[in-house]
Amino acid sequence: MTRLNALQPAGLLLLRLALGIIFIWHGYPKLTHPNAMQGFFVQHGLPGYFVTLAGVLEVFGGALIILGFLTRIAALLLAMEMAVAIWKVHSAGGYMAVHNYEFPLVLAAACFALASVGAGRASVDYSLYESGGGRPTRPGSGGCHNSTLLPSGSRNQPKRPYSCSSISPTTCPPPRCT
Numbered sequence: 303m304t305r306l307n308a309l310q311p312a313g314l315l316l317l318r319l320a321l322g323i324i325f326i327w328h329g330y331p332k333l334t335h336p337n338a339m340q341g342f343f344v345q346h347g348l349p350g351y352f353v354t355l356a357g358v359l360e361v362f363g364g365a366l367i368i369l370g371f372l373t374r375i376a377a378l379l380l381a382m383e384m385a386v387a388i389w390k391v392h393s394a395g396g397y398m399a400v401h402n403y404e405f406p407l408v409l410a411a412a413c414f415a416l417a418s419v420g421a422g423r424a425s426v427d428y429s430l431y432e433s434g435g436g437r438p439t440r441p442g443s444g445g446c447h448n449s450t451l452l453p454s455g456s457r458n459q460p461k462r463p464y465s466c467s468s469i470s471p472t473t474c475p476p477p478r479c480t
Contacts, residue, residue, distance in 0.1 A: 314422030329360025370425020
């Protein structure tokens with residue numbers, strides 16, 4: 303399993319690229335031809351201006367996901383948009399008519415997974431926050447530099463260095479410098 307973990311940055315990059323391309327592809331017509339799409343939105347009980355809102359969210363959210371910048375926020379917003387699309391547009395046949403909502407369901411699930419895991423190492427988020435978890439590591443901002451990180455609560459225990467990249471960033475305790 304550890305060997306497969308080495309593929310995680312590439313896997314997250316491919317996921318981000320695929321999602322970003324799909325959202326930009328579906329959002330661009332909503333921005334360039336909003337009048338053509340407005341009737342569809344109104345027919346399904348949504349206000350007409352939601353066409354522009356959905357277009358902006360899909361185009362710019364897709365671009366942010368591709369770049370890996372503000373990925374968690376963009377992915378969460380897109381997952382919520384897909385949930386609304388399933389609810390308002392694709393659920394007419396009931397939950398057993400999976401063929402009606404399978405595409406937006408997969409997009410919502412992928413976006414939610416990306417929102418919960420983060421963009422990965424090949425992203426702007428990673429280069430800004432290094433661990434992808436939002437903890438600053440610039441000098442003077444509380445991060446450890448060229449020191450050994452110790453697990454939380456290890457005052458008299460032998461030093462066991464580790465890095466948060468080897469465990470989940472969400473379960474990684476705050477760094478303690480020695």
